[in-house]
Amino acid sequence: MKTVSRMSSITRRKLLEASAATAALAAFPAPLIAQTKPFAGVTLHGASFQHRFFTLLQKYIPEFEEQTGMKVDLQLSAFPVYNQQANLELSSGGSAYDFVNVTFILAARWVAAGLLADLNEFTNDPNLTPAEWNPKDFVEGAQVPYRDAKGGTYGYSWEGGAMLMGLSRMDLMEKKGLKIPKTFAELQQVCAEINGTDGVAGITSFQLHHWNLPPYIQGFGGNIFKKPPGDIMPALNTPETIQGIEFYANLLRSAPKGVLTYTEDQARQSLLTGRANIFIHSSAWVTPILLSEESKVKETSRVVRSPAGPVHDHPASNSQGLGIPKNAKNKKAAWEFIKWALSPEISMRLVKEHGHSSVCRRSIITSDDYRKLNTVNGQDLGALYLEVLELPAKGDNYMAYRTVKEFPIVGDVLNKTFEQVATGQLPAKDAMNAAQDQAIAALRRAGTQL
Amino acid sequence: MSQSGIDGERRRFIAFALAPSLIVLFAVAVLPAIYLVVTSLTPFQLTTPGSATDFSAPLRNYALLPGDPRFVNSLAVQAKLSFWGVLFQVLFGMLLALLLNVPSRFVEFARTFFLIPMVLPPIVVAVIWKLIYTPDISPLYYAAQALHFTMPALTSSVDFALTAIIIADTWEWLPFTFLMVLAALQTIPNEYSEAALVDGASTLQIFWYVTLPFITPILVVSGMFRLIDSVKAFPLIFLLTSGGPGTVTEVTNYYAYLLAFDTNEIGYSSAVTVVMLLLVAGISLGLVWMGRRREALA
Numbered sequence: 246m247k248t249v250s251r252m253s254s255i256t257r258r259k260l261l262e263a264s265a266a267t268a269a270l271a272a273f274p275a276p277l278i279a280q281t282k283p284f285a286g287v288t289l290h291g292a293s294f295q296h297r298f299f300t301l302l303q304k305y306i307p308e309f310e311e312q313t314g315m316k317v318d319l320q321l322s323a324f325p326v327y328n329q330q331a332n333l334e335l336s337s338g339g340s341a342y343d344f345v346n347v348t349f350i351l352a353a354r355w356v357a358a359g360l361l362a363d364l365n366e367f368t369n370d371p372n373l374t375p376a377e378w379n380p381k382d383f384v385e386g387a388q389v390p391y392r393d394a395k396g397g398t399y400g401y402s403w404e405g406g407a408m409l410m411g412l413s414r415m416d417l418m419e420k421k422g423l424k425i426p427k428t429f430a431e432l433q434q435v436c437a438e439i440n441g442t443d444g445v446a447g448i449t450s451f452q453l454h455h456w457n458l459p460p461y462i463q464g465f466g467g468n469i470f471k472k473p474p475g476d477i478m479p480a481l482n483t484p485e486t487i488q489g490i491e492f493y494a495n496l497l498r499s500a501p502k503g504v505l506t507y508t509e510d511q512a513r514q515s516l517l518t519g520r521a522n523i524f525i526h527s528s529a530w531v532t533p534i535l536l537s538e539e540s541k542v543k544e545t546s547r548v549v550r551s552p553a554g555p556v557h558d559h560p561a562s563n564s565q566g567l568g569i570p571k572n573a574k575n576k577k578a579a580w581e582f583i584k585w586a587l588s589p590e591i592s593m594r595l596v597k598e599h600g601h602s603s604v605c606r607r608s609i610i611t612s613d614d615y616r617k618l619n620t621v622n623g624q625d626l627g628a629l630y631l632e633v634l635e636l637p638a639k640g641d642n643y644m645a646y647r648t649v650k651e652f653p654i655v656g657d658v659l660n661k662t663f664e665q666v667a668t669g670q671l672p673a674k675d676a677m678n679a680a681q682d683q684a685i686a687a688l689r690r691a692g693t694q695l
Numbered sequence: 696m697s698q699s700g701i702d703g704e705r706r707r708f709i710a711f712a713l714a715p716s717l718i719v720l721f722a723v724a725v726l727p728a729i730y731l732v733v734t735s736l737t738p739f740q741l742t743t744p745g746s747a748t749d750f751s752a753p754l755r756n757y758a759l760l761p762g763d764p765r766f767v768n769s770l771a772v773q774a775k776l777s778f779w780g781v782l783f784q785v786l787f788g789m790l791l792a793l794l795l796n797v798p799s800r801f802v803e804f805a806r807t808f809f810l811i812p813m814v815l816p817p818i819v820v821a822v823i824w825k826l827i828y829t830p831d832i833s834p835l836y837y838a839a840q841a842l843h844f845t846m847p848a849l850t851s852s853v854d855f856a857l858t859a860i861i862i863a864d865t866w867e868w869l870p871f872t873f874l875m876v877l878a879a880l881q882t883i884p885n886e887y888s889e890a891a892l893v894d895g896a897s898t899l900q901i902f903w904y905v906t907l908p909f910i911t912p913i914l915v916v917s918g919m920f921r922l923i924d925s926v927k928a929f930p931l932i933f934l935l936t937s938g939g940p941g942t943v944t945e946v947t948n949y950y951a952y953l954l955a956f957d958t959n960e961i962g963y964s965s966a967v968t969v970v971m972l973l974l975v976a977g978i979s980l981g982l983v984w985m986g987r988r989r990e991a992l993a
Contacts, residue, residue, distance in 0.1 A: 332959065336959075502830040502847070503831075504848075504851070505940055506935070506939070511829070653959070654960075661765075661941050661942055661945075662941070668940040670943075683764065686762075690960065690963060
């Protein structure tokens, strides 16, 4: 019994000593660890749609994890799948994600419904955001969708899209004595004259008509809503809107067969192979005619500003942002990630190491390194990109139509109606009158006060 | 133990044995259906807080449906798609079964070959037809070009888009009716047709008076299954036409999808889905009733 008792007492003492040592170890080195790895043990959950930006970023994430001690669980899905998942998650007040992609077309909805955290709380705190991170460095036009009327900021843009015009067969145009079109009328003429020459279509496009069409509507002086974001009464049957619809429907007569069901990839491919001469879309889809290895028309291509309408010159632009859900569990850690992912250093590395040029930091886009990398055959693509991306923030924010939460409803009606006009099912005026009624009915059904 | 006691015991045992399956069935089938019906009574919009539990005007969505031209159009498109799709599948499936109902090694191989479309995942079928219908890359269009024949872009043509979907749907599901009819044909005793031959009946008369009465119940059952299934032609429409051009191929389930996931009108979309569910249930019950009546008359 004695032996047992002695053994028991030794064990207890050892246990006490060990506990004390562990407590001491835990108490003293802890601040040191906290200073170097402030988020050790945190697993950050984020989500976005699949995009080259994130594929590239994933290569750098281990460095971030090493610096901060946190683990990043980034879930990437197809664009529509992500939008559905995130929309449901945020709308139901879920806290599954610490950071999310704030998709351009959902931004206004999420901001208006208060589903995102105001990032000004982080940028205004010098302990959380150093001065050199400079939130004002983000191109203003790309930041417009992520702001509310009170000045809150609900996202920082990681990707900008600026509508440019790519021409793949300048050789054919020169043969025919045609110049780069600068107006709608010239565009119509060039497309009609090139169409069919050497089997080349005059223009190519894709099925997201509510993205491709509004610059023409606005070019003739129309709009999707009367005066968004304040007055969201649809304006689909104004003479200017009808003119824009008719113009774009006529333009697509010079497009390849089946263009109404083309995806973006199909349109891009028809441009890169020189099967279509003109493609007007976001820079990331158009500039590959000069930059991509796949391009068979590098020598005969030009990338320029898209043509101006008789009333306005409103090339479309958009951006995608990173934000933090209102109910996120690890907001500070999420901000740390956003700060890192959109830092000038990472942005520049993406440009230099991977040629990823659609970043939104002005200091990067205007840097010598960026200009050197993005000037091809004497064409400064960065300057074009910046010029278009900034336009909505100058004076009238003409892209506001796309950021109001009611846009998807009206956009869907516009998509369907345009196809009815383009395929000759209805004259433009009748189709747009019906579209106006349908849009109003659909908005009212959805609870919108008009 | 008395007879009624034994019966009671048996009933309790049956109920006890069935309970787990019924609970699972209730959880996976009945609960979501109840949720769907409940949601259809609200103006649920994802970005409108509180709308999921707003029952102030429970029949509002249903009252709006008859005045919604896209919903009405989608029903008509669905009816056309179902009618022509089922007709071709039953007709061609039967013809193919009649053609291949012969004992031969080659025919056996051909039968297996014909079943492939049915076992492919629907999205793969849609991708195959996307390739066939895309003018730039389709062998169909290359062949037409070689023959100096101009083909319209089928999936974006007002006149051909729905036909294009019907063709793809028929290709996918024809093997089902083929298989059903072939199985029925193989159960017909040879004596009947031999007797008819001896009586001087022609091949057409043998088919009409001997074969067809035998396979009619199978044709009805196959048609019913295909009719119910035709409402689910979603992947083909999603990938080939997106419901277009305009609303030419916009069937009801695609419209419900757009409402729920494009414009976030979950409540209204649920109402559309409930109506669709009732229509399918009504048609199914009608066909079952017709089958029973036919049996009773026979």
